Amino acid sequence: MIRLIDIGVNLAHDSFDADRDEVIERAASAGVTRMIVTGTTVTASARAAELAASRPGLYATAGIHPHHAIELDAHSIDALRALAAQARVVAIGECGLDFFRNYSPPDAQERAFTAQLELAADVGLPVFLHQRDAHERFTEIVAAHRERLSGGVAHCFTGGPAELEAYLELDLYIGVTGWACDERRGAELRAAIPLIPLDRLLLETDAPYLLPRDLEPKPRSRRNEPAFLAHVLMRVGEARGRDPDEVARAATANAEKLIRLPVGD
Numbered sequence: 481m482i483r484l485i486d487i488g489v490n491l492a493h494d495s496f497d498a499d500r501d502e503v504i505e506r507a508a509s510a511g512v513t514r515m516i517v518t519g520t521t522v523t524a525s526a527r528a529a530e531l532a533a534s535r536p537g538l539y540a541t542a543g544i545h546p547h548h549a550i551e552l553d554a555h556s557i558d559a560l561r562a563l564a565a566q567a568r569v570v571a572i573g574e575c576g577l578d579f580f581r582n583y584s585p586p587d588a589q590e591r592a593f594t595a596q597l598e599l600a601a602d603v604g605l606p607v608f609l610h611q612r613d614a615h616e617r618f619t620e621i622v623a624a625h626r627e628r629l630s631g632g633v634a635h636c637f638t639g640g641p642a643e644l645e646a647y648l649e650l651d652l653y654i655g656v657t658g659w660a661c662d663e664r665r666g667a668e669l670r671a672a673i674p675l676i677p678l679d680r681l682l683l684e685t686d687a688p689y690l691l692p693r694d695l696e697p698k699p700r701s702r703r704n705e706p707a708f709l710a711h712v713l714m715r716v717g718e719a720r721g722r723d724p725d726e727v728a729r730a731a732t733a734n735a736e737k738l739i740r741l742p743v744g745d
């Protein structure tokens with residue numbers, strides 16, 4: 481069986497508190513043997529790192545999501561730097577810009593984003609990037625730091641061919657979620673999926689969010705989980721007109737390369 485890596489799962493989220501072990505087991509049964517647990521605040525990143533250290537196959541990111549950018553204080557970056565020193569913490573993020581909701585004011589978002597890009601450059605880790613309704617500013621900021629960064633992934637990419645081209649020019653990996661399974665909202669993305677070079681493609685669920693719309697049967701809870709990455713893989717394979725196994729092998733190798741995981745761990 482192909483072994484998949486879910487590069488973005490919010491496994492420390494409290495919706496998994498009651499059955500986290502079962503969720504991890506179901507993922508493994510579906511071929512998802514390794515996962516990167518997303519950190520979204522300093523506290524959540526500490527939880528993600530702790531979870532990652534507690535089991536084989538789990539890794540974590542350390543960062544502050546743009547929604548929480550306003551929480552950045554004098555100690556935040558030092559706290560993230562300390563987390564980044566842990567062996568299982570493999571990327572800085574998620575960080576970026578989200579002008580769709582502006583839960584944090586745009587200037588606070590830019591400050592937190594820039595500080596995390598600088599941290600990633602300092603510690604030599606790749607970045608796990610979030611962008612919504614902020615493509616142009618996001619691209620400018622990443623471009624200004626790109627030379628010093630070891631690498632990065634545009635996580636939960638939902639854009640069309642033009643956005644894709646801009647991110648490929650920045651030499652980013654492209655993270656595709658169950659958004660690809662949405663006939664209506666995912667139309668632009670589905671046009672871009674065949675254009676993603678095979679050596680740039682990554683797969684993620686963003687669980688518990690983004691339950692694939694066309695999943696049958698759907699869990700009653702409507703909670704997404706990493707086991708459903710196999711479904712995302714199938715849809716990505718279809719959109720590319722390629723064998724899912726070929727896509728899976730490439731995505732796994734790409735993740736191993738980006739975050740420097742031991743091959744086939």
Ligand SMILES: [Zn+2]
Pocket residue numbers: 574609610611635636
């Ligand atoms: Zn995100």
